[in-house]
Amino acid sequence: MALSARRLWRGSAASDGSSEPLTGTIANLTATVESASSVRLEWEYSGDDGVAFRLTRDGVVVYEGDGLSFVDTGLNAGTTYTYEIVGEFGTGDVTNTVSESVTVEDPNPGDIEWYVDIDYTGAKRPARIDERITVLDAPFDRGISSLKVVNPCKIYAYTGQNFSDAVIILTASEKNIGHRYYYDNQIWNDAIRSYEVRPTGWKWPKVNNQVSYNLSNGESVPVLAGSEHFSNCNVHDVAVDVRDQSTYNTFKGIISDNRRSVIFEQLSRDVCSVLFHNPDDVPYRIHDIHLQFENTPGTITVVRGEYPRLILRPGAMSAVASYLTAGLVRLYQHYLYAYQATNITNGVSSGFIDYVRIEMGIYDSSDRPDGGGSPWYAGNKTTAFFFDYIQNHAPTPSPNFIKDLHATFDVRNPDIGGKAWDKRAIQACNERGIDVDNLWREYKLWAYKQDGYDVVFYNGKEYYGDSFGIRHGDASNLIAAPFREAVRSVRVINPSKVYMFSQKNQAGAVMFTKKSIPDMYVPHFWRDEAWTAWAYRVMSFRVRPLSWSWPKINNQSNIRMNDGSVTKVKGGSNLYDVVTLRANPPVDVDDTTVHNQVKAIMADHMLKKHFDQASRNACAILHDHADEVDARHYTVKAWYNSNGNIGALYASKLHSYVAFTPNAMTYRGRLASVIAHEFVHLYQAAPSNYSSNVSVTAVVEGIADYATIVMNMPVNPRPAGGGERWNDGYATTAYFFYYITHQAPVKSPNFVKDLNRQLDPRYNNGRTWSAVYITEINARHMSVEALWREYKAWL
Ligand SMILES: [Zn+2]
Structure with a gap:
């Protein structure tokens, strides 16, 4: 030129x-x-x-x-x-x-720029949309640290060359991608081996003509809906490392060598379609899988990284599709930062594995742990079937639950990176926004129903805490921790009678219910304030169908004593097997003189017979039905001492003993009569204001003496003119009650039973008893004063 x-x-x-x-x-x-x-x-x-x-x-x-x-x-x-x-x-x-x-500057420098250093400094390398870069030359080969997005695009960065292995997807500028981890604490910017840049609207190509594959052992690899979107999970090749020929031969008999890749591809796509919303979410793509066959014990081990391996052992051959599925889930699923490996995150992580098996039909409802298992984060099937409930069976299903929850494990999410995973993620991912503990309670009840349980017990009130279910006819003679002495609420699924006992072996005080009770701590059937809480007393239980009744006692007979008195059979007492003592009463002798006096009348070996009959008689007088008896006694201890100076015997539901004192030999004259009186105390309602309310005291003692009257046993005589006040107790009140039930112009035959029920916290809805309520339970609805005047006039 x-x-x-x-x-x-x-x-x-x-x-x-x-x-x-x-x-x-x-x-x-x-x-x-x-x-x-x-x-x-x-x-x-x-x-x-x-x-x-x-x-x-x-x-x-x-x-x-x-x-x-x-x-x-x-x-x-x-x-x-x-x-x-x-x-x-x-x-x-x-x-x-x-x-x-x-x-001179490039007027079109690229759609993205990679930088060696953080903060967009150091060597820079541009790339354009649709550019695929398989070889990163120095200084980028192991050191891409930040990214600037010039034009909107998706950037796929891979840990392997040829767009394979783990992939991180970026759509925005990021100053320091090195802080991102994908597994095993590996730092991203040290791991990127290749990348490609795509328009924002770019999608992975779909796979067409998917088919399910039948394995030679009868299992099949299914095609799940949506799996055709996950072509990026195709496995291009499966390398084989045979360290045990026998295991390999078995495997080949199920999946032949020339079928390996297609089956691994379909399994991969199925797994990813369950775990991910779209292919860009998949953090880990597999170019090759290396199969290693060993003969060491176990089933399958998974190694992630740039050399992904499934190590198959003889145990995996029994259900190849199931184990391969589990292995592939582990390859593809999100992992949290290592420091977040807690019992809960480990449980959720393994729950994802078994959930995929459920979706793929490898597990069905028969694999669900009985009653749902426990706790919710136990992992594997327990957690998986809980998730299955949330996603598919809850009143409002959450069809995206698994994918959304799994995404909370994705450390690429800037909302998650660097933060400790929290179980509140489960609340955020279900349609109703229910927290995991309430979801678990709901699920457990559902699972108990599915498994045919009739009643569920909880160790927390309001159906909280740990739980266990039982069926009609089931009995437990010993409640294991955490329920021992801590059953707090009961939920009745199917109509049932629930009997809960204060002793092992279904003995002792019994609480009976036919309905759900949210807090059993509240009911208190004990006079002793220190023992008002049932929750800490339940030691065994039994659940019966609604039609169940206590067995009757046959062949009852009067029992005679050496002084000629008789422990009689009260009409209807044969219905009260519930109160039959299970063991002979132990004897505690503090005073030999008293013991000798009693022995002369009633030998030690006869105590149980007398006590059994006295128990049944007392209950026949106090209760219409055996289920109303609130206290059973495994044994009633006989205690002989000389200190008693008031009562002839002392009875307590809590301690289940009668104390024989010198007065027992003389007071009211006859031992049988005294035993009848005291055994009424063992089984009658015992309100907490017994000693502070004159009328309550009178009613309790009056009913006890009433029992001896109706049994025609020796009893203190009726006071002259019937006594001064109706509520003087004992004989005065007892004869007054006898008049109301047996002698008034219009008799009230159920008066004493109704009166006892009025004093029973199980029936009075917390109402503090007052004598005015006597009006409710006599045939003519007269006030107690009017009845007393009529009685006095009658006398
Ligand atoms: Zn008494």
Whole structure:
């Protein structure tokens, strides 16, 4: 060009032959970057003809000629060049000189820029949409640290070359991607081996013509809905490392070598379609899977990383599809930071594995742990079937629950990275926003129903805490921790009678219920305030159908004593087997004299017979039905001492003993009568205001003496004129009650039973008893004062 331009140099003489200087002016030299290596230069000229321009770049001539533009090529991006132009005539005259500097920058630097260092510093490498880069040269080969997104796009960065293995997907600029972890604490920016850039709307291609595969052992690899979207999970090849020929031969008999890849691909797609919303969510793609066959004990081990392996052992051959599924879930699923490996996160993680098995039909409802298992984060099937309930069976199913919850394990999510995983994620991922503990309670009840349980017990009130279910006819003679002495609430699923006992072996005080009770701590059937809480007393239980009744006692007979008195059989007492003592009463002798006196009348070996009959008699007088008896006694201890100075015997539901004192031998004359009186105390309602309310005391003692009257046993005689006040207790009150039940113009045969029920916290709804309530339970609804006046007049 320079030579050709040189020929343009020519002279131009003035018309008059004189030598006038030729002139011209160059203006507006512009330098425009056209590419990363070229600059377009343009200029304007006015003046005499015959000019030739000479353009230099940093002093080097790049153009000579009479044109008004030039494209300078072969330049280096990032470099500043200075151009200078001058026009020259053949006469040697010259124009003005104009210069211009320009820095060459790529006008289209790329859609993203990778940087070696964080904060967009250090070496930079651009890439464009649809560019795929398989080899990262130094200094990028192990050190991409930050990313700048110039134009909207998706960036897939892989830990393997050829777009394989783990992938991180980015759509926004990020100053330091090194803080991201994907598993095993590996830092991302040290792991990226290749990447590709795609438009934001780009999607992985679908897989067509999927088919389920039948394995030779009868199992099948299914095709799950949506799995065709997960072509990125295709396994391109399956390498085999045979360390045990026998295991390998067994495997080949189930999945032949030439079928391995297609089956692994379908399993991979199935697994991912359960765990992920879309292919971009899959953090870990597998180019090759390495199968290793060993003969060591166990089933399958999974190794993630740049050399993903499934190590198969003989145990895995029994259910190959199931174990391969579990292994592939472990390869593809999200893992939390290592420091977050808690019992709960481990349980959730293994729950994902078995949930996939449920979705794939490998597990069905028969695999659900009995009653749902416990606790919810126990992992595996326990957690998986809980998740299955939330997703598919709850009153409002949460069809995206598993995918949403699994995404909370994705450390790529900036809302999650660096934060400890919290079980509140479960609350956020279910449609109703219920926290996991309440979901678990709901699920457990559902599972108990599914498994045919009739009643559920809880160790917390309001059906909280640990639980266990039992069925009609089931009995437990010993409640294990955490329920021992801590059953707090009961839920009745199917109509049942529930008997809960204060002793092991279904003995002792019994609480009976036919309905759910949210807090059994509240009911208190004990006079002793220190023992008002049932929850801490339940030691065994039994659940019966609603139609169940206590067995009757047959062949009852009167029992005679050496002093000629008789423990009689009260009508209806054969219905009260519930109160039959299970063991002979132990004897505690503090006073030998008293013991000898009693033994002479009632030998030690006869105590149980007498006590059994006295118990049944007392209950026949106090209760309409055996279920109303609130206290059973495994044994009633006989205690002989000389300290008693008030009662002949002392009875307590809590301690289940009767104390024989010297007075027992004389007071009211006869031992049988005294035993009858005291055994009424063992089984009657015992309100807490017994000793503080005169009328309550009178009723309790009056009913006890009433029992001896109706049994025609020796009893203190009726006071003259019936006594002074109806509530003087004992014989005074007892004969008054006898009048109401047996002698009044209109008799009230159920009066004493109704009165006892009025004092029973199980029936009175917390109402503090008052004598005015006697009006409710006599046949003519008379006040107790009116009845007393009528009784006195009758006398
Ligand atoms: Zn008494």
